[in-house]
Every structure is written in structure tokens, then in C-alpha cells.
Amino acid sequence: MAPFANRITRLFGIDYPIVQAGMVWASGWKLASAVSNAGGLGLIGSGSMTPDVLEEHIRRCRSATSRPFGVNIPLIHRDVEQQINVVISHKVKIVFTSAGNPMAWTSVLKKEGLTVVHVVGSTTFAQKAEEAGCDAIVAEGFEAGGHNGREETTTLILTPSVCRNVKIPVISAGGIATGRQMLATMILGAEGVQIGSRFVASFEASSNERFKRAVVDAKEGDTMLTLKQLVPVRVMKNGFFKKVQAAEYRGAQTEELRQLLGKGRARLGMFEGDLDEGELEIGQSSVLINEVLPASAIVAQVWNEFLDALSEPLNNM
Amino acid sequence: MAPFANRITRLFGIDYPIVQAGMVWASGWKLASAVSNAGGLGLIGSGSMTPDVLEEHIRRCRSATSRPFGVNIPLIHRDVEQQINVVISHKVKIVFTSAGNPMAWTSVLKKEGLTVVHVVGSTTFAQKAEEAGCDAIVAEGFEAGGHNGREETTTLILTPSVCRNVKIPVISAGGIATGRQMLATMILGAEGVQIGSRFVASFEASSNERFKRAVVDAKEGDTMLTLKQLVPVRVMKNGFFKKVQAAEYRGAQTEELRQLLGKGRARLGMFEGDLDEGELEIGQSSVLINEVLPASAIVAQVWNEFLDALSEPLNNM
Numbered sequence: 001m002a003p004f005a006n007r008i009t010r011l012f013g014i015d016y017p018i019v020q021a022g023m024v025w026a027s028g029w030k031l032a033s034a035v036s037n038a039g040g041l042g043l044i045g046s047g048s049m050t051p052d053v054l055e056e057h058i059r060r061c062r063s064a065t066s067r068p069f070g071v072n073i074p075l076i077h078r079d080v081e082q083q084i085n086v087v088i089s090h091k092v093k094i095v096f097t098s099a100g101n102p103m104a105w106t107s108v109l110k111k112e113g114l115t116v117v118h119v120v121g122s123t124t125f126a127q128k129a130e131e132a133g134c135d136a137i138v139a140e141g142f143e144a145g146g147h148n149g150r151e152e153t154t155t156l157i158l159t160p161s162v163c164r165n166v167k168i169p170v171i172s173a174g175g176i177a178t179g180r181q182m183l184a185t186m187i188l189g190a191e192g193v194q195i196g197s198r199f200v201a202s203f204e205a206s207s208n209e210r211f212k213r214a215v216v217d218a219k220e221g222d223t224m225l226t227l228k229q230l231v232p233v234r235v236m237k238n239g240f241f242k243k244v245q246a247a248e249y250r251g252a253q254t255e256e257l258r259q260l261l262g263k264g265r266a267r268l269g270m271f272e273g274d275l276d277e278g279e280l281e282i283g284q285s286s287v288l289i290n291e292v293l294p295a296s297a298i299v300a301q302v303w304n305e306f307l308d309a310l311s312e313p314l315n316n317m
Numbered sequence: 318m319a320p321f322a323n324r325i326t327r328l329f330g331i332d333y334p335i336v337q338a339g340m341v342w343a344s345g346w347k348l349a350s351a352v353s354n355a356g357g358l359g360l361i362g363s364g365s366m367t368p369d370v371l372e373e374h375i376r377r378c379r380s381a382t383s384r385p386f387g388v389n390i391p392l393i394h395r396d397v398e399q400q401i402n403v404v405i406s407h408k409v410k411i412v413f414t415s416a417g418n419p420m421a422w423t424s425v426l427k428k429e430g431l432t433v434v435h436v437v438g439s440t441t442f443a444q445k446a447e448e449a450g451c452d453a454i455v456a457e458g459f460e461a462g463g464h465n466g467r468e469e470t471t472t473l474i475l476t477p478s479v480c481r482n483v484k485i486p487v488i489s490a491g492g493i494a495t496g497r498q499m500l501a502t503m504i505l506g507a508e509g510v511q512i513g514s515r516f517v518a519s520f521e522a523s524s525n526e527r528f529k530r531a532v533v534d535a536k537e538g539d540t541m542l543t544l545k546q547l548v549p550v551r552v553m554k555n556g557f558f559k560k561v562q563a564a565e566y567r568g569a570q571t572e573e574l575r576q577l578l579g580k581g582r583a584r585l586g587m588f589e590g591d592l593d594e595g596e597l598e599i600g601q602s603s604v605l606i607n608e609v610l611p612a613s614a615i616v617a618q619v620w621n622e623f624l625d626a627l628s629e630p631l632n633n634m
Contacts, residue, residue, distance in 0.1 A: 006631075141471070142459070143473060150538070151537050151538030152538075152542070153537055153538065153601060154460050154473065155473050156458070156472050156492045156493075156498060157460060157601045157605065158537075160495065160498065161537060161604055175471060175473045175474050180477065180504050180505055180506075181473060181477070181505065183630065184501035184502070185473075185501070187497050187630050188497055188501055220439055220470055221468030221470065224469065229566075249546075249568065251566065251568020251569075252568075287440075287470075313503070313504050313630060314504070
């Protein structure tokens with residue numbers, strides 16, 4: 001197979017422009033190294049890690065792969081400064097920042113020679129990330145699991161809109177689980193994709209097995225964007241979701257919702273496997289995910305389907 | 318240019334698989350005949366018409382084009398039976414039904430020899446439409462203007478999900494305004510597209526000129542799905558929208574929202590041009606729409622961009 005190259009594969013030094021999202025409670029060193037070994041870009045998701053735990057995952061990831069990998073740091077993390085210091089001191093080469101202002105840390109990371117990518121949900125923030133000096137952007141649509149933009153712009157709209165308004169390369173995210181979807185977003189101007197939910201349903205994800213099974217079993221309409229008065233988050237509908245929805249219909253205000261959410265619900269759901277009371281962050285693409293596979297098989301399937309679609313775009317029956 | 322043919326062009330007898338949506342207060346005989354004359358399929362939107370007015374539009378459309386055209390009938394229309402009788406007695410050959418149960422009228426229309434297409438927002442309803450005997454389906458995602466599905470499934474997910482689960486041809490809708498987006502949805506399995514918002518911004522739409530201008534000026538995040546306790550509807554944010562939002566945050570129940578909506582708000586906004594107090598139904602794709610053009614130019618632009626993209630899928634910088 002002829003090698004594929006574009007600005008994204010060259011930026012990261014990878015074979016296929018497929019990035020695995022740095023998801024809380026899912027994306028540890030096992031998943032990240034498996035994706036990197038398969039020719040994509042694996043990311044360690046530091047959002048659910050203390051700085052100590054992040055260090056351990058970076059060490060283990062490095063011994064599990066000689067290929068490039070990165071770390072995702074949500075800029076709302078309470079230990080953000082320590083997390084930044086960890087990636088710098090351990091000479092991680094690629095950082096994805098998310099959930100915050102790209103002005104805050106990009107120049108610090110760039111001065112240390114890192115490749116910096118920022119995740120956005122709107123064209124305005126994409127432009128800010130470019131101004132801040134980022135090397136690339138992840139444009140993440142409404143379909144995505146977890147925290148999400150207030151504009152509710154979908155991947156079909158956000159991708160071309162961001163691509164029209166920035167010069168740096170764009171990675172499309174939100175709702176993408178297949179190679180045909182990958183080609184669809186790249187036709188809209190993206191040069192790569194970031195895939196989250198599909199990698200939750202992988203052998204190597206640290207997600208609870210019950211949660212992986214729930215992702216595979218999910219049907220249309222089983223995820224919903226909620227808690228919009230706090231930070232909008234896409235979750236699987238369950239007992240916790242129904243309580244939030246009932247409170248919102250009653251007119252519950254921010255403080256009541258914050259108390260209802262409480263602490264540790266994401267861990268409870270996605271890591272400990274309490275499917276009823278936990279917060280189950282997952283994307284709309286779960287409806288297209290039918291089995292739990294090794295991460296390497298997911299990368300290969302997505303890439304082969306992308307190449308098939310590229311050779312015969314309209315032969316899909 | 319070599320003629321293009323697939324199940325959708327053959328079903329309707331048209332040159333390009335581009336359907337203009339039958340939008341309330343926008344899609345009269347002028348727009349429908351212009352789109353049909355340009356090689357697409359024009360639809361008269363009967364949702365904002367009495368049976369008498371619909372008759373008049375069918376007569377005028379027929380004298381303005383010798384090409385196939387159709388009528389869209391929302392099945393929640395209070396005069397639905399009369400509307401159905403009008404299309405049958407005037408020998409309209411193509412009907413798109415929407416907003417209701419496809420079991421209700423499909424067999425009646427099929428017995429009269431019409432081509433029947435049903436608009437759905439979920440895979441479950443797509444399967445029901447196929448069982449009811451429809452000839453094709455419009456799968457309309459969360460991005461679409463106007464009434465919308467409760468599952469909030471986006472076009473990027475809904476298109477492949479519906480295509481996996483029905484055998485009849487699928488027309489993708491919701492968020493589509495460009496030829497590259499058209500190809501993107503056809504890579505996901507659709508055999509045609511239905512375009513709404515972009516045709517609002519056409520010379521021939523009967524929409525108020527102030528509303529057309531607002532569509533062209535719209536920015537990201539300017540539309541939102543609202544009134545979810547009644548029937549979810551995507552509208553442009555304005556004074557009316559803000560009142561609904563404030564009432565919902567207060568915990569307003571169905572009856573209060575129904576009174577707030579009142580009667581005639583869609584006409585007030587889209588036809589009479591009251592941009593503050595009217596209900597302005599429009600899709601997320603408005604962010605990609607930059608000028609008001611003749612309908613024929615829109616069809617030609619979308620089709621030429623589709624062909625360009627098909628010949629060079631990844632050359633879009």
C-alpha cells in the first residue's frame with residue numbers, strides 16, 4: 001500500500017491521520033501505546049489523572065511504544081500547571097489541550113519545542129487557537145461524548161466552517177467511528193480525525209467492561225447533551241441523567257444541578273461501572289459501534305474503509 | 318458532462334439528486350418550478366397553505382415547468398385530508414410527507430400511483446416508512462431548520478444508520494448547503510440530498526427579504542433547537558427565542574410554552590419579516606450561506622462543487 005502523507009501525518013510523524021482521543025477513565029498508556037503502535041496517534045488522557053499517575057502512564061507508554069504519542073490536558077484541570085510541568089519534564093513531544101483558553105499555555109509549551117494542538121467546538125475558538133500559536137486544531141462537533149460546545153454546532157457544519165477560517169491543519173472530531181465518516185469529514189477540509197467513543201469499545205481502554213458493553217448496545221437517541229447550565233456534556237441516558245432532566249424541567253438552578261452532579265460521578269460510571277448512577281460520557285457514534293475490538297483492529301478497519309471509500313466514493317450499498 | 322444516474326434521479330426523473338425542501342412560507346410555485354427547471358426536484362411546501370392556496374400553487378407550478386415537481390405535506394396539518402385530495406385530484410406525481418405517521422396516508426397515495434417519500438429524524442421511523450410502502454426516505458438530522466426529531470441525531474450519524482437499516486434509497490438532509498457536504502453524505506450511503514436553508518436565501522423563495530438577509534448574516538451558534546416540550550424546532554435566536562429560553566429555565570410547563578408560542582409566529586417572522594417577535598425556522602447551515610442567489614445558480618453551484626469534489630476528494634484547500 002502506498003504511504004499516505006498530509007500535514008497531519010507529517011506533523012506527528014504517523015502513518016495514518018487517525019488520532020485516538022484522550023478520554024477520561026479510558027485513555028491510559030495501554031490504549032495510547034496500542035494506537036500508536038498501529039500507526040495512528042495515541043493520546044494519554046490526563047483529565048482523570050493526578051500528576052503522579054500521569055507520570056507513571058507516560059513512562060509506561062514510552063516503554064510500550066517507540067512511535068509518537070501525546071498527552072491530552074484539559075485546561076480546567078485543577079492541577080493544570082503540574083500536568084504541564086510533567087509533560088515538559090518527561091519530554092513528551094505532543095500535547096493536545098482542551099476545555100479552556102488556548103492563550104493560557106500554548107506559548108509555554110511551544111517555547112519548550114512541543115507540538116501543540118487545541119480542541120475547539122467553535123470557529124471563534126479555532127481562530128483564537130491559531131492566533132495563540134497552535135500547530136493544529138481539533139474541531140469537535142455536537143455529536144462528541146463528554147464536554148461540548150455551547151453553540152451545539154455539528155461536525156458536518158463545524159468542519160467546513162473552521163477549515164474556511166484557519167490556515168493550520170484541522171482534525172475533525174465528534175461522531176466519527178468509521179472510515180467512510182473519516183473520508184466524509186476530510187472531503188469537508190479536515191486532514192485527519194480524532195476518534196473517541198469507538199476506542200472506548202477497545203480491549204485496551206481502561207473503561208469498565210460493563211460500560212464498554214453499554215456502548216456496543218447503545219441505540220439511537222441513547223445519548224443526550226445535558227447540564228447545559230454548568231458545562232454541556234454528552235452522556236448516555238440513565239438514572240442519573242433522568243434526575244438531571246427532571247430537575248431541569250422543574251426549573252432547577254445552577255447550584256442545585258452542581259450538587260446533583262456531585263463529585264466522582266464520571267469515575268463511578270465509566271471506571272467503576274455503575275451504569276445507573278454514574279456519569280457515562282459517550283458520543284452519538286455509539287449507535288454505529290457493534291463490537292469491542294483490539295485498538296489495532298479499529299485503526300486498521302477505519303483506515304481500510306477510508307481507502308476503499310476513497311477509491312469508490314459512491315459504491316457503498 | 319456525462320449524465321449522472323442513480324435510484325433517486327430515476328425515481329423522480331431528474332438530472333441531479335438535489336431536492337429542494339418544502340419549507341413553510343418559503344417554498345411556493347416560484348421556487349419549486351425554478352429548482353425543477355434547473356434539473357433538481359422542486360417541492361411546494363403545503364404546510365403554510367390552505368387547500369385552496371395549494372391548488373393555486375400546483376396550477377402555477379405546472380405552467381411554469383414541464384419538469385417533475387412535488388408537494389410536501391406535513392401530516393400534522395389540520396387540513397391533511399383535503400391536502401391529500403388536492404394532490405391526487407390535480408395528478409401531482411410526487412408527494413413528500415413529514416411530521417407524522419407514514420402508515421396513515423402512504424397506501425392511499427400509492428394506490429393512486431404517486432411516488433411517496435417520507436421525512437424522518439430517526440432510524441426507527443425510517444424502517445416504519447419502508448414498511449408502509451414509501452419509495453424513498455429523507456433522513457433529516459439535528460442540523461435542520463424547523464421541526465426536528467427528539468433523538469437529536471445529527472446527519473453524520475443518522476445517514477449511515479438509516480442506510481444500514483433500510484433497502485429503499487435514502488436522501489440525506491439537515492445541514493447541507495454545499496456540494497462538498499452533498500458528496501460527504503453520499504459517501505455515507507445517501508443517494509441524494511434535500512436542501513432547505515440555502516434555498517430560503519434564493520430570489521424565488523417567498524420568504525421575507527429581511528429574513529433572507531438574516532440567513533446570510535447568521536453566525537455560528539445563531540440557531541438553536543428549542544420548544545422541546547412541545548415539538549422540537551430549530552430557529553434563529555431572537556427576542557421570541559429568548560423569552561422561551563427564560564421561561565424554560567424558570568421551569569415553565571407545556572401549557573405556558575404553548576401560550577407563549579401562540580398562533581401565527583412562523584408567518585410573522587418568515588413571511589412578514591418581524592425578526593424579533595417571529596418564529597424564524599432555519600438550519601445550522603445558515604453559517605455557510607453567504608449570498609442570496611437565483612435558485613438555478615444554487616443548483617448549479619452545488620452540483621458543480623459535488624462533481625469537483627468527486628474528482629478530487631482530498632483537494633479542498
